[in-house]
Amino acid sequence: MPRHHMRYAVIGTGAIGGFYGAKLQRSGLEVHFLLHNDHAHVQRHGLKIYSKDGDFSLPAVHAHVKSATIPVCDVVLIALKTTRNYLLKDLLPPWVADHGILLTLQNGLGVEPRLAQLVNPGRVILGGLCFICSHRGAPGEIHHQDYGSLTIGAYGDGYKPQGVTPLLETMANHWRQAGVETFLTPDLGYARWKKLLWNVPFNSLSVVLSATTTEMVTNPQTRTLARDLMEEVQQAAASQGVAIPTTDVEQMLHSTATMAPYVTSMKRDYDHKMPLELEAILGYPLAVARRKGVALPRMTMLHQLLQHMDRHNRHSGGEVPGETPAVAPA
Structure with missing residues (x-):
């Protein structure tokens, strides 16, 4: 199908889904956005992106408050926080079991x-890893501070590598024409573990230490702790047959040191008394490593600390449902 005939749906129009969906619409694609809190505002005023690469507005967008009103789309972007995945069964459009490519842009x-598990066997599922510093502002506003690239890979059962397929090449062209730096990975599992090299130390420690990325990476003690956590991610990945070279660790530390000071998404969620993405970032990796007999003491302690902090924080602000505890595959 020609690119200009492709139709996208965005499930979760926040800092990630709103930014990337807006880029797609600006490039000429038809995009349908599922929103909750900002729906009325966005329906009237559209979306506004404040970006380091240049601000832009979309005065009119297809805004939906219910997935049932979204027409059949060729690609469905899943951009919810993983803490809201318990809602996916109800939030996904009714046609999604049989139609459309699923591309998840979620962490962890x-x-x-x-x-x-929510769609029919044989459906095409892609994983997208976003390397971006962005956050929501006022209703309908998204602030893009730094980076913005996207890495896409095809999912196979048990994260079996699927290679780079013609479909992936087509998807990459869509994103590149939208001005998004896009990479393809033949091994989504490896890419997921590599992203955890950053998410495990910096998202987690930002909450415990109440610190920005710059504060963490420029402090010698905290930088050492971050490196130690990265080494445990390497051990967990190795238990699943995924080898992450030390050069990836060094590259991730360097990238963090050179980015603009950033308040991580987990710290923003904590500050707003929202559930933390603990299971996707810490719980699931710990669970799969534990099944292989691999002990990860620093990650385990961090997970336990954050579980306590998360429960106490949300209880003090009115309880909000959290994630389903991670269950490792048999």
Whole structure:
């Protein structure tokens, strides 16, 4: 199908889904956005993106408050926080079991297997890893501070590498024409574990230490702790047959040191008394490593600390449902 005839749906129009969906619409694609809190505002005023690459507005967008009103689309972007995945069964459009490519832009490990349980066998599921610093502002506003690239890979059962397919090449062209730096990975599992090299230390420690990325990476003690956590991610990945070279660790530390000071998404969620993405980022990796007999003491302690902090924080602001505890595959 020609690119200009492709239709996209965005499930979760926040800092990630709103930004990337807006880029797609600006490039000429038809995009339908599912929103909750901002629906009325966005329906009237559209979306506004404040970006380091240049601000832009979409005065009119297809805004939906219910997935049932979204027409059949060729690609469905899943951009919810993983803490809201318990809603996916109800939030996904009714036609999604049989139609459309599913591309999840969520953090962590284990999101694709759970998505596969909600659709018919044989459906195409892609994983997208966003390397971006962005956050929501006022209703209908998204602030893009730094980076913005996207890595896409095809999901196979158990994260079996699928290679780079013609479909992936087509998808990459869509994103590149939208001005998004896009990479393809032949091994989605490896890419997921590599992303955890950043998410495990910096998302987690930002909450415990109440610190920005710059504060964490420029402090010698905290930088050492981050490196130690990265080494445990390497051990967890190795237990699943995924080898992450030390050069990836060094590259991730360097990238963090050179980015603009950033308040992580987990810290923003904590500050707003929202559930933390603990299971996708810590719980699931710990669970799969534990099944292989691999002990990860620092990650385990961090998970336990954050579980306590998360429960106490949400209880003090009115309880909000959290994630379903991670269950490792048999």
